[in-house]
Amino acid sequence: MEASSTLTANILDSLHAPLTFQLLSIALEAARSAGATYCDARILKRQSQFIQTKNDKLLALNQEESTGVGIRVLANGGWGFCATQNLSEKSLSRCAQQATAIARASGSCRREAIKLVPEPAWRATWTSPHLIDPFTVELDTKLDLLLSCAETILKVPGITLAQGMLHFIKDRQFFASSEGAQIEQLSIRSGCLIEATAAADGDQQRCSYPCSFGQYEQSGYEIVEKWNLPAHAEEIARRAVALLSAPTCPRGEIDTIIGASQLGLQIHESMGHPSELDRALGQEINFAGASFLTPDKLGKLRYGSKLVNLVADATASGALGSFGFDDEGVQAQCTYLVKDGVFKGYLSSRDTAALVGLRRSGGAMRAESWNYAPIIRMTNISLVPGEAGSLEDLIADTKDGLYMETNKSWSIDSMRYNFQFSTEAAWEIKNGKLGRLLKNPSYSGITPDFWNSCDAIAGRSHYTEWGTPNCGKGQPMQTMWTGHGASPARFRKLSVGIAQAGG
Numbered sequence: 001m002e003a004s005s006t007l008t009a010n011i012l013d014s015l016h017a018p019l020t021f022q023l024l025s026i027a028l029e030a031a032r033s034a035g036a037t038y039c040d041a042r043i044l045k046r047q048s049q050f051i052q053t054k055n056d057k058l059l060a061l062n063q064e065e066s067t068g069v070g071i072r073v074l075a076n077g078g079w080g081f082c083a084t085q086n087l088s089e090k091s092l093s094r095c096a097q098q099a100t101a102i103a104r105a106s107g108s109c110r111r112e113a114i115k116l117v118p119e120p121a122w123r124a125t126w127t128s129p130h131l132i133d134p135f136t137v138e139l140d141t142k143l144d145l146l147l148s149c150a151e152t153i154l155k156v157p158g159i160t161l162a163q164g165m166l167h168f169i170k171d172r173q174f175f176a177s178s179e180g181a182q183i184e185q186l187s188i189r190s191g192c193l194i195e196a197t198a199a200a201d202g203d204q205q206r207c208s209y210p211c212s213f214g215q216y217e218q219s220g221y222e223i224v225e226k227w228n229l230p231a232h233a234e235e236i237a238r239r240a241v242a243l244l245s246a247p248t249c250p251r252g253e254i255d256t257i258i259g260a261s262q263l264g265l266q267i268h269e270s271m272g273h274p275s276e277l278d279r280a281l282g283q284e285i286n287f288a289g290a291s292f293l294t295p296d297k298l299g300k301l302r303y304g305s306k307l308v309n310l311v312a313d314a315t316a317s318g319a320l321g322s323f324g325f326d327d328e329g330v331q332a333q334c335t336y337l338v339k340d341g342v343f344k345g346y347l348s349s350r351d352t353a354a355l356v357g358l359r360r361s362g363g364a365m366r367a368e369s370w371n372y373a374p375i376i377r378m379t380n381i382s383l384v385p386g387e388a389g390s391l392e393d394l395i396a397d398t399k400d401g402l403y404m405e406t407n408k409s410w411s412i413d414s415m416r417y418n419f420q421f422s423t424e425a426a427w428e429i430k431n432g433k434l435g436r437l438l439k440n441p442s443y444s445g446i447t448p449d450f451w452n453s454c455d456a457i458a459g460r461s462h463y464t465e466w467g468t469p470n471c472g473k474g475q476p477m478q479t480m481w482t483g484h485g486a487s488p489a490r491f492r493k494l495s496v497g498i499a500q501a502g503g
Contacts, residue, residue, distance in 0.1 A: 024176035030096035031073045038074035040177040044370035053146040053164040068370035073099040077113025078106030081373035116350040121180035126324025128187045130220030134168035137221045152233035153196045158241035161197035181329040190223045191216035198240040205243035207236040211261035212407045216320045216467030249426050249441035253493040259405030264466035264484035270447040272381040274416035275337045277346040286475040292415045301343040304451030310338040314379035320467030321483035327374035330363035368478035382485030386457025391488045396432040403427045420444040442497050458487035
């Protein structure tokens with residue numbers, strides 16, 4: 001095993017794509033010889049670094065490397081999957097044969113054989129946009145940045161906790177299929193976050209930047225420079241302290257402007273997950289699975305107002321959910337999920353697309369790593385910018401309302417229909433001007449009612465491709481990175497309540 005791991009590293013590090021595809025061809029041939037009607041195989045090398053600080057101390061430093069192959073096979077009308085870190089010819093053949101045996105057993109339990117919609121056998125190379133490889137930046141430089149932010153945060157009276165995070169992942173993947181596809185992809189994903197927590201008299205408030213999960217993008221170390229954490233450290237600290245004495249957000253049906261980062265999570269939960277076709281078909285119901293967006297509603301359901309256009313766009317440059325090709329070799333694309341307020345499309349795979357009569361997969365099959373079979377996952381599920389101008393224009397056009405930003409907590413039912421969200425902070429809007437800071441804001445609603453209440457969306461100048469790095473789905477559970485582009489938007493008579501103490 002040690003020798004084969006060394007061989008793998010040499011092949012990938014020295015960019016010998018022909019040799020790597022030669023390894024994959026061994027697996028494909030073994031599967032064909034065992035009776036597979038289709039096979040694909042992915043060799044993935046991953047390098048990751050996670051740095052977390054707490055006050056003036058390093059809390060966590062995780063640095064990992066992993067290399068392996070995942071082999072997926074269609075035989076006897078069913079799927080089979082097997083993975084290994086041993087890339088010797090014998091191991092690859094054995095792994096492919098085991099995947100085929102699993103597929104045969106799976107097929108014997110099916111009422112109907114799995115069918116795949118067609119996809120060209122692509123031969124391509126794709127690299128995510130990046131300027132600075134984060135793994136070339138010294139660890140001390142990264143740690144000094146986070147500790148400097150913590151020092152600034154802790155200087156503000158009333159602050160009890162300062163936290164920071166930097167996270168970097170580099171994936172090098174080779175994909176080949178029995179249909180003739182050969183695809184090489186390099187993806188670098190980077191994330192950053194600082195948080196300030198204040199506490200007094202039994203109350204605790206938290207403020208984060210750039211958003212509550214940290215901002216993640218397909219980017220190199222330049223993301224850290226772009227978001228300029230030190231410039232915002234004092235700001236979030238003072239806001240956290242101010243929230244302790246701020247009045248509580250009122251209850252009622254109130255016109256509410258939702259900021260872009262919070263809207264990104266709203267999109268994730270109330271559009272991204274319900275539009276996954278495996279959930280809509282009842283094939284996947286783990287982790288609050290299933291969906292109210294069943295196939296009978298396609299092209300008929302008034303999902304939102306005519307202003308609401310939502311897309312699944314895996315081609316958005318620099319967005320976290322982008323790629324060149326998904327993990328079954330389907331080329332990245334941009335498709336409408338909701339157009340002019342009407343539910344129009346799904347996140348799909350080659351086999352689920354065939355079940356509902358689609359001509360082509362939506363290119364949404366992705367696996368967390370080499371040792372997982374791909375499942376339908378979100379790409380970049382985004383709200384197309386509107387024509388309401390800037391955030392300031394939205395506020396000026398709102399006589400009496402609220403502005404909410406940055407997620408604090410969320411909850412949504414298994415059908416993705418009823419939801420509740422709370423945010424870190426809210427501000428009153430009176431006569432078109434931003435007023436008092438408010439604490440513990442929350443809002444709730446029913447998904448179609450919420451999106452139908454949208455009457456204004458800010459323009460592209462306020463549009464941000466937010467990244468969510470920790471979306472969970474499946475059994476065994478897989479964590480996936482997804483993107484959600486949004487501009488601030490206004491929702492009329494939103495049901496606003498009071499979040500539980502502590503979020």
